[in-house]
Amino acid sequence: MHLACVDCAARHPAEMLYACSRCGGILEVADPARLPRPIAGAGMWAADAALGVADPAMVATLGEGATPLHRVPRLAAAIGAAGDLRIKDETVNPTGSFKDRAVAAAVARARELGLPGIVCASSGNAGASAAAYAARAGLPAIIVVPARTPAEKLTQIAAYGARLVQVEGHYSKAYDVGLEIARRHGFANVTTTYLNPYGVDALKTVGHEVFDQMEGTVPDWILVPTGAGPLVKGVVQGFRERSPGRRPRLVAVQAEGCAPIARAFASGEREVRAWGPPTTFASGISDPLVGYERDGTHTLDLVIASGGLAVAVEDAAIRQAMALLARSEGILAEPTGASSVAALAVLLADGRIARDATVVCLVTGHGFKDLKVWRDMPADIRHLADPADADRLVETTLAGGTAASGATGGQPLRDAS
Ligand SMILES: *Cc1c(COP(=O)(O)O)cnc(C)c1O
Ligand SMILES: [Zn+2]
Numbered sequence: 475m476h477l478a479c480v481d482c483a484a485r486h487p488a489e490m491l492y493a494c495s496r497c498g499g500i501l502e503v504a505d506p507a508r509l510p511r512p513i514a515g516a517g518m519w520a521a522d523a524a525l526g527v528a529d530p531a532m533v534a535t536l537g538e539g540a541t542p543l544h545r546v547p548r549l550a551a552a553i554g555a556a557g558d559l560r561i562k563d564e565t566v567n568p569t570g571s572f573k574d575r576a577v578a579a580a581v582a583r584a585r586e587l588g589l590p591g592i593v594c595a596s597s598g599n600a601g602a603s604a605a606a607y608a609a610r611a612g613l614p615a616i617i618v619v620p621a622r623t624p625a626e627k628l629t630q631i632a633a634y635g636a637r638l639v640q641v642e643g644h645y646s647k648a649y650d651v652g653l654e655i656a657r658r659h660g661f662a663n664v665t666t667t668y669l670n671p672y673g674v675d676a677l678k679t680v681g682h683e684v685f686d687q688m689e690g691t692v693p694d695w696i697l698v699p700t701g702a703g704p705l706v707k708g709v710v711q712g713f714r715e716r717s718p719g720r721r722p723r724l725v726a727v728q729a730e731g732c733a734p735i736a737r738a739f740a741s742g743e744r745e746v747r748a749w750g751p752p753t754t755f756a757s758g759i760s761d762p763l764v765g766y767e768r769d770g771t772h773t774l775d776l777v778i779a780s781g782g783l784a785v786a787v788e789d790a791a792i793r794q795a796m797a798l799l800a801r802s803e804g805i806l807a808e809p810t811g812a813s814s815v816a817a818l819a820v821l822l823a824d825g826r827i828a829r830d831a832t833v834v835c836l837v838t839g840h841g842f843k844d845l846k847v848w849r850d851m852p853a854d855i856r857h858l859a860d861p862a863d864a865d866r867l868v869e870t871t872l873a874g875g876t877a878a879s880g881a882t883g884g885q886p887l888r889d890a891s
Pocket of ligand 2: 479480481482483484494495496497498499
């Protein structure tokens with residue numbers, strides 16, 4: 475196993491390195507170390523032993539990965555998809571997002587290298603993962619988050635016993651603090667941009683799983699909620715390994731209030747520039763990339779090479795997609811998690827994706843992570859004063875037509891009492 479620079483191809487030893495010492499480029503794991511055998515019953519470790527760790531005793535697993543790929547006929551009908559539409563449901567990971575895959579692998583490698591602790595800059599989800607896996611591994615953890623992180627995410631990080639540090643400003647400020655702590659104290663930085671090559675490498679398991687679950691059909695399109703883009707890279711790499719002949723086209727989905735990659739794509743630029751302060755409620759992809767714009771450029775390269783797209787969706791469309799996912803298929807997503815479905819609806823409507831295409835949407839984060847958004851959604855609440863009225867209630871329920879079938883109509887839960 476060694477690390478290789480994606481820009482200048484320099485070779486580096488498989489230590490905890492975060493950038494190419496020659497050119498500053500992104501590092502990737504080449505020829506990853508393998509466990510002697512897969513770990514039965516342990517999520518992604520049961521399917522893929524080549525995750526950059528050689529010693530099974532170093533793997534602190536909570537069963538991350540090996541997530542379901544659902545057929546979603548009612549959702550498909552609602553958004554006008556006439557082909558095979560699937561949802562890769564990453565909400566069921568142990569801490570509620572796909573970040574568990576990256577962090578579990580990065581923490582295992584940190585243990586193998588004997589590092590003293592874990593640090594992670596996060597908009598919430600990676601921090602929850604880092605806190606959980608540090609606890610599982612018995613390592614101290616410092617999690618650095620921007621001041622505006624949703625309360626549920628802060629609660630979750632604190633619950634795992636990590637030291638939680640809030641910094642004023644947006645995500646990129648937290649990122650810089652994480653870098654300093656890793657540099658000065660030798661903590662393993664498991665921040666889930668392209669910084670940690672072992673973490674990014676483990677995201678290939680998403681691509682592997684989708685390929686295996688489709689039983690030989692390669693989807694035409696895969697839509698990926700995208701911040702810096704490691705998840706895009708994971709899907710690309712997974713398919714590169716499993717299906718060298720035929721590859722899916724990738725759609726990097728961003729929110730209109732923070733869309734550095736989609737903006738570059740739309741204007742035909744090949745270099746991604748940093749975004750200003752984010753103005754979207756999709757906290758998981760509120761990454762303006764200040765100071766590490768090259769992460770965005772790397773992701774844009776991958777998307778373009780796949781023949782794909784980078785698009786931005788409005789918060790209102792995301793809200794609609796959240797309601798559809800929950801109400802038509804029983805999948806509860808945080809705003810970021812549902813952005814892929816919101817983008818698909820737009821791309822089907824404007825013809826950029828054909829209605830009969832085979833499509834996979836990644837749903838990346840659980841609705842429990844941002845319940846405030848759900849409390850503001852219309853809900854169908856009735857008050858029953860007299861038990862005798864229950865018959866009438868059942869009748870109207872069977873007849874359908876509840877107020878809450880979409881994101882409009884009904885009343886928000888927070889207004890009901
Ligand atoms: C981090 C995150 C993303 C974005 O992932 P990147 O690999 O940074 O592009 C998408 N969805 C959720 C829920 C996330 O937490
Ligand atoms: Zn380099």
